[in-house]
Amino acid sequence: MKAYLDLTEHGQARRLRPLALNALRQYDLAWTRLRLVTNDMNGIFRVDTSRGDKYILRVTLPQGGHTHDHVTAEMDWLRALAQETDIPVPRPLAARDGSLVVQAEAPGVPEPRLCAIFSWVPGRDLAEQLSPANMAKLGELMARLHRHAQAYRPPEGLELLHFDRVFPFPEPIRLFEPRYADLFPPDRKAIFQQSIEWVQVAIDRLKASGEPMRILHNDLHQWNVRIWRGKLSPIDFEDLMWGWPVQDIATTLYYHLDDSFGVMREAFQAGYTRISPWPERYPGEVSAFLAAQAMMLANFILNDPNPKWRVQAPEFIARIERRLVWLREQYESTNW
DSSP states (O other): OOOGGGSOHHHHHHHHHHHHHHHHTTSOOOEEEEEEEEOSSSEEEEEEETTSOEEEEEEOOSTTTOOHHHHHHHHHHHHHHHHHOOOOOOOBOOOTTSOSOEEEOOTTSSSOEEEEEEEOOOSEEGGGGOOHHHHHHHHHHHHHHHHHHHHOOOOTTOOOOBOSSSOOSSSOOOTTOGGGGGGSOHHHHHHHHHHHHHHHHHHHHHHHHOOOOEEEOOOOOTTSEEEETTEEEEOOOTTOEEEOHHHHHHHHHGGGOSTTHHHHHHHHHHHHTTTSOOOOOSTTHHHHHHHHHHHHHHHHHHHOOOHHHHHHHHHHHHHHHHHHHHHHHHHHHHOO
16 A cells, blocks of 8 residues: 555545544434545545535644644634634534544554544635735734633643744754755855744743733634635634734734735734734834744745645745845834
């Protein structure tokens, strides 16, 4: 049998389907059809039932710190948001034994996978309807999540990731390994190293501020938000971690670092401040965490075993370098 990591994305999905079926059998669902939605990262399957209901079954990719504790916290926060707010989040479905997270395996998949089932969230990706007005709605949505998280606490005893260092995910830091020396000539390496120092200073200032950490979505970009009849629904909470709101904001704004950045940031901030005060303590604090997101993505692409990411690495790293230079210039211009 061919090694799992040597398969194409579609080939891996074929191996995941029996695993998804084994997970599905742990639920009291009168399902009639299981269809692949995507296997770009996690294995995402649509489940149709005899009653006409639709669900999402997620087969979680093990990388990225997605441990049982981590997925348990994700499900618990979604449950709390569904019960305590009117934010239209995907509602986790309990398995037959009451668990919100199950484990399943199948031949040809190298390890057991954590699986969960959620209610279907209607609509389209926000990416298809980006506008300043919808960015303002996204700002409102994030502020509401932050407000809920201020009082929310995950179940006791769970070991979760903390955004108290430049690279909070558990993967090795590959940026300066000798095998990637061709991607990091001296000038580029210096830019990355200076950016790491800049971000660490920003983190140290947050730690010294006395503001307690709270749970963050940590990946609320336009492909992780659905829009339906003008209302936004956040999805894909799997990268949640302890941190500070300004870090969450930067993660969202990173995906708008283009010619529209100023307009989109202004709209997002306007929406956020309808709900809560803007949490940036000094000019350029968001820029530091935009740089953090850039470097985390650079490290991600060097860790990901998917061949298609490796092919893109040279162009991707060069683009990250340009963004780091621009962000630092913006920071220095506002703190002169």
